[in-house]
Amino acid sequence: MRLRFTRVSERARHYERYLPLAIVVAMIPIGYALTGVAPVLGALIALLGLAGSAMGIYDLFQTNHTLMRNYPLTSRMRYLLEYFRPEIRQYFVEDDHAETPFSREQRAVVYRRAKGIEGVRPFGTLRDVYSDGYEWLNHSMATTHLDDDDFRIRIGGPDCTRPYDSSVVNISGMSYGALSPNAIEALNRAAKKGGFAHTTGEGSISRYHRMGGDLVWQIGSGYFGCRDENGNFSAEKFRLNAADDAVKMVEIKLSQGAKPGHGGILPGPKVTEAISEARGVPEGVACVSPSSHSAFSSPRGLCEFIAELRDLCGGKPVGVKLCVGHPWEWFAMAKAFQQTGIAPDFIVVDGGEGGTGAAPVEFADHKGAPLRDGLMLVHNTLVGLGIRDRIKLIASAKIITAFDICRISALGADGVNMARGFMFAIGCIQAQTCHTGKCPTGITTQDPDRYRALVVPDKAERAARFHAATIHALKEACESSGLRHPDEFTPHHLMIRTGPREVRSAASLYDWIKPGALLEGGSMHPAFAKYWDRAGIEEWGMTRTGA
Structure with a gap:
């Protein structure tokens, strides 16, 4: 039965x-x-x-x-x-502090500041201040009072004849093609209104970038805007574009292989009329950035390319952007800067956690050093070579609040670039559909029916307001720590909880190289001890083999 x-x-x-x-x-x-x-x-x-x-x-x-x-x-x-799982998780399930990739709290901060809404919090912090990894900034009994919050850094080394006084917070590289024309126009108008810079992205200078804002022209491996019919670098086309008064600096984008794509065009690689105009690529053909540059093939070649671009653009600052990969390749680059005497005016250090477009999950999750690790390695190297004072360091990756800026300044940065923070400011809701061309807010799409809904004057005002509010919060953070500029933050200001009963400053938690130490015979820092002597300026690979 x-x-x-x-x-x-x-x-x-x-x-x-x-x-x-x-x-x-x-x-x-x-x-x-x-x-x-x-x-x-x-x-x-x-x-x-x-x-x-x-x-x-x-x-x-x-x-x-x-x-x-x-x-x-x-x-x-x-x-x-x-x-509907992403929306259900984002709006009903995830914790306010779960950064997937940006937390609800981070997004809310941007939205409030962009709209001019008061951002104070009642009843104390929502964070567990006794959990491992909790960070804070020490304050001072001798606070300062700053009359001005227009924090600037002068970018331009000894070989630069037209230095640029840059805001400490600027827009990171986002190409027209990955972003819609209305989004690009709104960001550039915001840069003009707020007095900060707008990096073009590797897609070059489009008609939508020419709204009066200061530009940092990014040159990627596709040489868009300065390429010949075969895709090689064209000095004459570069000279013509770089002569634009709006172009304040030039940025050579390295590490393209760390985040493969189609020249910053989403969702597909086909070139439209406006993109063709900006990039110098015929309409309707594939628009792909090679994984490496053809204008140089060695660290010494990079230095020569920097010198060539600086001469062609009339002495404007020329820098590089990289996500740190093999340490010996970065060491080779830094040695070339020191030995040839030709160094970039600035270096933008991107983190592996960054990215505004789309990449294979293996690359997005496991390629490239995270920002803090990459930044500290670059900072330590330049200090150890005695050339840190001639090169400004800009940090870029998941930076949203004034605390993020203070923290990364304490670890070696002179300024920051934001991409997704400004995307939130103009309406991004983190729908994570950037790669589909069906962005619900009209930001990452080339569909006119979608991006026409993005009202340029309103979004430009919001982005400018977000920048101003962030700078004001940065001013208050400096005052409370007894400082006069964000570049005065040091590793001693940043405290990190490493256990239930242990707190250490970043100065004692991390290894820091003394000025000129690498010129005096190396360093006990693990990365330098293992790889420094194996890096040469004539090639990217290690010059010796061994354990």
């Missing part, structure tokens, strides 16, 4: 897969029968039954999805919930 009952139960469970289909099929005669009593209700039930039956029968006989064939209709509910 028990065995028979078990078999019956198993058979029932087997057929209950089709219960939703049976229900919708039954709705057809039920609805038809009800039409005599309640015509509207009966017709509605019958129509729903017909639609559901057609869908369920299709599921039974299609051969592409096993789950839908085994569970007609029921499986569709699973796909529906999966489709």
Whole structure:
């Protein structure tokens, strides 16, 4: 009897897969029968039954999805919930501090500041201040009072004849093609209004970048805006674009292989008329950035390219942007700066956690050094070579608040670039559909029906207001620590909890190289001890092998 009952139960469970289909099929005669009593209700039930039956029968006989064939209709509910899972998680499930990739609290800070809404918090912090990794800045009993919050840094080494007084907070590189024309125009108008710089991204200078804001022209491996018909660097085209008064600095983008893509065009690589105009690539053809530069092939070659660009642009600052990879390659680059006497005026250090577009999950999650590690390695190297004072360091990756700026300044940065913070300011809701071309806010799309809804004057005002509010918060952070400029933050100001009963400053937690130490015979810092002597300026690879 028990065995028979078990078999019956198993058979029932087997057929209950089709219960939703049976229900919708039954709705057809039920609805038809009800039409005599309640015509509207009966017709509605019958129509729903017909639609559901057609869908369920299709599921039974299609051969592409096993789950839908085994569970007609029921499986569709699973796909529906999966489709809305990111929104459900973001709005109803995730913690306010869960950075996936940006927390709700981070986004809310940007939204409030962009809208001019008071950003104070009642009743104290929501963070667990006794958890491992909690960080804070020490304050001072001797606070300062600053009359001006227009924090500037002068970028331009001894070989630069036209230095640029840059804001400490600027817009990071986001190409037209990855961002919509309205988004680019709004950001550039904001840069003009707020007196800060707008990096073009490797897609070069488009018509939407020419709204009066200061520009940092980014040169990637595709040489967009300064390429010949074969995709090689064209000195004459570079000279013409660099002569624009709006171009204040030039940035050579390295490490393209760390984040592969299609020249910053999303979702596809086809070139439209406006993109063609900016990049110098024929309409309708593939627009791909090679994984490495063709204008140079060694650290010494990079230095020569820097010197060439500085001469072609009339002495404006020329820098490089990189995400730190093999340490010996960075060491080779730094040695070339020191030995040739040709150094960039600034270095933008990107973190592996950055990125405004899209990349394979393996690259997004596991390629490139995170910002703090990369920045400290670059800072230490330049200090050890005695050339840190001639090169400004700009940090770029998941920087949102004034605390983020103070923290990264304490670890060696002179200024910061923000990409996604400014995207939030003009309306990004972190829908994470950037790669589809179907951005709901019209920011990362080339679909006119979507980006026309992005009202340029309003978004420009919001982005400028976000920058001003962030700078004001930075001013207050400096005053409370007894400082007059963010560049006065040191590792001694930043405290980090490393255990339930242990707190250490960044000065004691991390290894810091003394000025000129690398010129005096190396360093005990692990990375330098292992790789420094193996880096040469004539090639990127290690010059010796060994453990």
